[in-house]
Amino acid sequence: IEPLAQHLFFLESERWRPLRSKLSPIFTSGKLKEMFPLVVECAGNLEKFLDRVSDSGQPVECHEMSAKFTTDVIGSCAFGVSMNALEDEDSEFRKMGRRIFRDFKPQARNICRQLAPWLMKVLGRFLQSAEVNNFFINLVRSTMQYREENNVNRPDMINMLMELKKHPDKVNSIGE
Numbered sequence: 001i002e003p004l005a006q007h008l009f010f011l012e013s014e015r016w017r018p019l020r021s022k023l024s025p026i027f028t029s030g031k032l033k034e035m036f037p038l039v040v041e042c043a044g045n046l047e048k049f050l051d052r053v054s055d056s057g058q059p060v061e062c063h064e065m066s067a068k069f070t071t072d073v074i075g076s077c078a079f080g081v082s083m084n085a086l087e088d089e090d091s092e093f094r095k096m097g098r099r100i101f102r103d104f105k106p107q108a109r110n111i112c113r114q115l116a117p118w119l120m121k122v123l124g125r126f127l128q129s130a131e132v133n134n135f136f137i138n139l140v141r142s143t144m145q146y147r148e149e150n151n152v153n154r155p156d157m158i159n160m161l162m163e164l165k166k167h168p169d170k171v172n173s174i175g176e
Contacts, residue, residue: 022168026160034155038076045072049086071097080143080158096135 025031046069053060068085071094075083085091112119143158153159 035077039073042072078157080154080156096132099132
């Protein structure tokens with residue numbers, strides 16, 4: 001089983017329907033708007049970064065800067081963690097994110113999953129990066145554990161999923 005591949009895009013219909021009915025309410029526009037302050041915080045960091053770079057007179061590689069900003073937003077809104085990718089050239093989250101899209105194995109795995117799902121059951125274990133899987137699984141686990149132990153509550157996806165896990169019967173009121 002590929003832990004990171006068990007999401008709505010790649011599930012078969014018998015598993016997709018019940019999961020979709022539980023997860024759909026947490027993706028409403030109202031729930032997503034609650035994350036807007038997290039995006040604004042990341043935008044403030046981008047503004048400081050641009051001020052510093054413009055003061056130095058150094059050129060800016062816009063594609064890389066945009067990717068780092070996106071990494072910060074995803075880290076904050078989805079994982080509830082400050083990634084600091086704009087400042088940290090060696091951000092582990094950024095490195096692992098790159099590997100998902102640039103390494104051959106994830107690309108081969110996605111193609112195989114789309115064109116020959118039966119083959120994926122046989123070869124799936126060989127076409128995944130254990131290091132990338134473990135990084136993201138450990139990130140989510142440690143974030144959830146920290147939040148439970150320290151009673152941390154943020155308007156992000158991790159919090160919504162934790163609420164869904166605790167109260168599956170109250171799925172429509174999560175985040176309210």
